[in-house]
Amino acid sequence: MTVDTATKTASEAFTVTPLSDIMAAEVTGIDLAQPLDQATRDAIQEAFLAHQLLVFRDQKLTKDQQVAFTEQFGTLERHALTNITPGAHPLVHMVTNLGADGKPSGVVKSTRWHSDKSFREAPSMASILHAVTLPPDGGDTCFANMYRAYDALPEAERTELDTIKVVHSWPDSRENIGRKISQAEIDDAPPQAHPIARPHPETGRKALFLGMHAAYLDGVDRDAGLARIEQLEAHSTQDKFVYRHNWCQGDLLMWDNRCLLHRADPNFDAAAHPRVMHRTCLRGTPT
Ligand SMILES: [Fe+2]
Known part of the structure; x- marks a missing residue:
């Protein structure tokens, strides 16, 4: 019997298993390279909102297949100007430690x-990251649950934060890592104010909206605002709010940028081993 793979849909009989009580669930028994039917998309969306981070196992998607998977859940986000390199796929960002010579750079x-694209007027809804080449060990990605971080604050502080806006700025965050940016980049990504206790548009729950692009608080002395941002980030990234993902070959992660922060852990020899991933982003909504 022959199977027409162009029309074959993914099985609805996939399994969702929580990976921790902080966030994250493992999804097995589904092939994301195939088109998903509506029932499957709905079930994935439900699991995504419930667990914030989905870990799809045993996937092998080309860039085009990853774009096709991503587009079934919303509108693809474009890259920041600096991430566009000649010859690159226009919608798939390479997350890599390889240098221009194709060898591990150590960086x-x-x-x-951070939360991807938090400096945009409509920050990213979700990011999808697919492992292509992994180091022999380490190279983890860590995630902080910003719902939990908000909920754990004293009621008086939550009430205060509900009235405060935080400005996320691509120019400031580039400056903080020692890089001067062009006027074209500033024009492309001007600073954006968001509620620091940002309501999730689908669940209605509030989550602290912080990360490396958060530069200052609207209407607050700049240094005092930054100190408050740093204090809240330290609170939010305590171990009790953090899930650490140790990657397996074939993993494809999909996480909710509206309620999680994430960061790469350089806990591997980045001068010796390649770590390459493909990333797509879904555009979110303004606040
Ligand atoms: Fe990121």
């Missing part, structure tokens, strides 16, 4: 806590 990017 791991995105090691500070």
Whole structure:
């Protein structure tokens, strides 16, 4: 019997198993390279909102297949200007420690806590990251549950934060890592104010909206605002709110940027071993 793979849909009989009581669930028994039927998409969406981070096991998607998978859940996000390199796939960002010579550079990017595209007027809804080449061990990605971080604050502080806006700024965050950016980049990504206790548009729950692009608090002295941001980030990234993902070959992660922060842990020899992943992002909504 021959199977027409172009029309075959993914099985609905996949399994969702929680990986920790902080967040994250493992999804097995589904092939994301195939088109998903509506019932399967709905079940994935439900699991995504319930667990914030889905870990799909045993996947092998080309860049085009990853784009096709991503587009079934919303609108693909474009890259920041600096991430566009000649010859690269326009919608798939390479997360890599390889240098221009194709060899491990020793540099791991995105090691500070952040939410992807938080400096946009409509920050990212979700990111999808697919392992292509993994180091023999380490190279983890860590995630902080910002719902839990908000909920754990005293009621008086939550009430206060509900009135405060935080400005996320691509120019400031580039400056903080020692890189001067062009006027074109500033024009492309001007600073954006968001509620620091940002309501999730689908669950209605509030989550602290912080990370490395959070530069200052609207209407607050700049240094005092930054100190408060740093204090809240330290609170939010305590072990009790953090899930650490140790990657397996074939993993494809999909996480909710509206209620999680994430960072790459450079806990591997980045000068000796390649770590390459493909990332796509889904656009979220303004706040
Ligand atoms: Fe990221």
